[in-house]
Each structure stands twice: as structure tokens, then as C-alpha cells.
Amino acid sequence: MASIQKSRPYAPVLDRLKQAGLRPTRQRIALAKLLCDAGDCHFTAEQLHAKAAAAGVRVSLATIYNTLHQFTHAGLLREIVVSPGSSYFDTNISDHHHFFFEGRGELSDIAGDDVVIASLPQPPSGTTVDRVDVVIRVKNI
Amino acid sequence: MASIQKSRPYAPVLDRLKQAGLRPTRQRIALAKLLCDAGDCHFTAEQLHAKAAAAGVRVSLATIYNTLHQFTHAGLLREIVVSPGSSYFDTNISDHHHFFFEGRGELSDIAGDDVVIASLPQPPSGTTVDRVDVVIRVKNI
DNA sequence: AAATTTGTTTAGAGAAGTTCTAAACTGTTG
């Protein structure tokens, strides 16, 4: 039985690139598709580099970094900093929070609704809130 | 008029070192006093190194790192990760949260009371909550 | 108070993650 690849809606992603003034290069398209197909997940630059290599996509690590930052600025990804030494990127750009497993160095999503913040202080004058990050650091019992 | 140095309660800090099985070396005592005198603040290893140098305390950077981690494990400091590339340490070990100024790369405290979390999800089975970090990322208008 | 032991500091090397550089390349525009 031939396996039928479900077609994914890549068009919106490519539109997003165009909007951001980014040319649809072979590398960006391949990475956008990889990320699109991956579903909600958290990964480092090195991990994406490895994943691209595994998928037969030849991209330099410098391009991985460039692309991750460009996609982040274009609103296609979110950067999360939870442990010193490396950044994580998140394909889930909806409003949500994270568990961080200190032992394994892994993130998992918490739906936005599952964290109810009843009150927050005003941001200092002259500033506006960019984002509120809640990280629940957990460790094995 | 001679300036009179107010005596600080360094004793509890030195006791804490002893409890943690850490010898009261010249370097640890000097750093503990610097931190104690600084009041609530957030700083990187390099910043503490510079501050020690400015105060005439000669300590290697390796010792700064060792000491920061030892003090953190002894509960005298808290490590905060908000930006890729470097860790911040916090002399305020009470329960509290942070504003992070993205432009300047600086942290400021939010009293624990000023963030009211009405509900949090259960930690995944097999894990316990170590800490809940709330970071309000702000940027200049 | 010397000798011994154990823990600590240090300079410098090394590791890891990320950014920079400048040359080759590719997408776009006229």
C-alpha cells in the first residue's frame, strides 16, 4: 500500500516570509516545511541542524541560526531561554507557558488557560509589556 | 568628620558557609561581604568579577564561578536565566518575580505578592515543582 | 607548632554555543 503524504498548508508560512521581506530560498522553504510538519515542539539550533541533515536538507549551521532569528522576528517562532548555554525555539506561537524538566533539559507546553494570573504589577513607566513568561521548573521525585 | 562604617551582620552568611561545608577562605569571605553589602541585586559572573577588582579583592574568574555556584547551592543566591549567553545571580532569595528590560538586559524585582497566580496545572507525574518563575519582559515604548 | 591531610585557588587551556567575515551563490528586477 503506497503511503500518501497528506498535503500541508505551507502557503501561509511562505506568505509570512514574503511579508517579512525574506526571499523564499531553498533553505528557508525546507526549514519552514520541517518546522511546519513537526507540530508544536521545542528545539535548539543544533537539534534543527541535525533534523535537517537527517531529512537530507543540506544547510549550514550559520543559516540555521540566521533562519531561526528571522522566523522569530517574523512571528513564526518564539525563542525561549530557560537554561544557560543554549536557546530553545518554539513552534507553538500561541499564548502559553512551560514546564521545564531540569534533569532532562526539556520543555513541555502548558495551555494558556491552565495558568491563571489574577494580578500583575504595572510595567515601569516608559515601558510596555512584551510578554509574560511563566516557567514551572520541575524535577524528578 | 570620620566616616563610620556601619557594621553588617556577616555572621549569618559565614555560618551558612560553614553549614555547607565550605571553608571560610579569603576569597569567599570577601565575596560574601561584597554581596551582603550590595543589597538586593542581579549580576553576572563578569560583573561580580569587575566589582571585586574595583574593591581591591583579587579573585580569579574561575573562583567567581565556583563561588557563585556554591553560594547558590547553599541557598545564599539564586540563579536566573532570562537571556541567552549568560546567567544572572540574585542576592534576593525571597519568593519574588522579575521584570526583564529587553533593551538593557537588566532585571528588577517584583515582590512575590504583586504577582497573584490563581491557578497552576499539576506537575507531570513523577515530578515535583522546584520553582515557578514569572518573568515580565518589557521594552521601551 | 610542625607535619599531614584535605579543600581551595589559579592561570591557562579547553569546550560549547553563537556570531562574524568575506567570498561564492541565488533570487529578483529591469
Place this chain on the structure above:
DNA sequence: CAACAGTTTAGAACTTCTCTAAACAAATTT
């Protein structure tokens, strides 16, 4: 199909942090 502007790349460079092993200092024993 030029010409141009943006992109990719290998490799060097940079930053932060850790490791190594030798010198050193505090604690303990004699």
C-alpha cells in the same frame, strides 16, 4: 539576460563557562 541586492557558506572568531593540574591555605593530627 544583465545587473543588483539579498543569501548562504566555511571557517575563524568571540563569549561564556568549565576543566586541569599545580601551587596554596585551612583544618586536623601528632
